[in-house]
Amino acid sequence: MEITYLNHSSFFVEYNNKAILFDYGELPKRPKQGKLEKGIFELEQLKDHYDKLFGYSSHRHADHYDPEIVNQFLLNDLLYILSDEPQLEFENYMKTKNFCRLLPQTTANIHILNFANTGSTDQGGAVLLQDRNEDFSIYYGGDLAVWDDLPEFYQGFAQEFDWLTNQVEDFAPVQVAFLPCCTSDGYQEEPLLNGSKDLIRLLKPKIVVPMHGYGHEHFYKSFVEEMQDRLQEYPTEIVTFSSYNKHKFAEHSIILTYAENTGDSIEVD
Template identity: 30%
Template sequence: MIEITYLFHSGFYVELEKSILIFDYFRDNCKKNRYKDCGQIKKEDLPDNKNIYIFVSHGHYDHYDKEIFTFNKENISYIFSNDIKPLDNFQNITYLGNDEEVNIKDINIKTFGSTDEGISFLVNVENFNIFHAGDLNWWHWEGENDKEKQEAKNNYFKEVSKLKGKVIDFAFFPVDPRLEDAYYYGGEYFIREVSPKVFIPMHFQDVYEITERFAEKMKDSKSEILKISTRGESLYRK
């Protein structure tokens, strides 16, 4: 059993038979009336009978919301990029850098780099391989010169090459509308080189239309491309 819920931006809640994974939780402001419609979670939403793993790919405000510490329960393990300043009053945090591997309770975690801050995660849990890219992307900014653009491209290609040949069931990956016409570069290349079974767009704030555009553009790929239309949406259940 697996159910994937979109929280907001790059945040996802993944529930399995024995485990819950929360990636890059970011609350942000939300004017909807119901809490869950805002893609937000409370401590009461987290069961005591499953292992809970909270991942933070890096310290940028839109990936690291300190509200996650209000969830503090005995069955929670926090997995942080080591660019985040250590917190002395929390003992259940594992800090990881690029190219590390660790087993925590029932899961295996391999880390990869980013083309911005922090790291990306490949998690093996209950026979699923789940990749969360964090800020790993082909950041092609129109305001940069040709040398900067080429360097960004090379760095991205180098990092993705480490993932070639790996089986990935679900990939959470940036499709950022701020990149304008280049919004799809990173995702398209990742799908071509890595071929995740299911590709889930992220890092688009509330510009949901970009997920429709990307799915249409990649409709002939072998990967299933999910579309997202609202916070708190259940995207996949099996």
């Protein structure tokens, strides 16, 4: 597996000649053309490189979703999946066989992918997903977090956490968990960190990657340090994307890793 950071909450995950694009939004602004190593997804360059190529967005906010990219997938007969809210309009361009809408607290089998889709404490959802031909799962956290010390965030997170707890045993072990590390306006609150700790304890991922840090990238480092401090019952190791492939990891450790620059990537065994 290779994971490339495309800024903010977007990642391109490649595995066994298949690939998934996560949360490539209109924001932050990027050139339309370019290479992955510059943090740019250009479908025309990549669409013929894989046996299967999927797009996914956790919700419709502009930093996670780009209708132009979605349309490119659909026009090229490629599957795009959106975690959505039932009250939001199902727009005309979505009404094709290759657009799939996941509603809160639902499971779905879509093509070769199995999904457990939570709701969110913001919009849309988070997903635990597995390619049925593979022996690992991926957790993508979207905007599901305890964003602040307010009852609605605690209650909303607890509701989704409880539902997810009942789904985990139906999926293969989690290879990587992508977790939001701070608010868009630059706060990393204790409730968010404690909620992330609880998710890691539940999912037991091999790798944890913080995200949602555009303009506040320093929070990636502090997030993994906070997780290491909160997870002292587990062996953990902190490493940047740039040094990941040179590092020798202890067996059974949880790897807390983060990108320092857009376009950074890691190769995962």
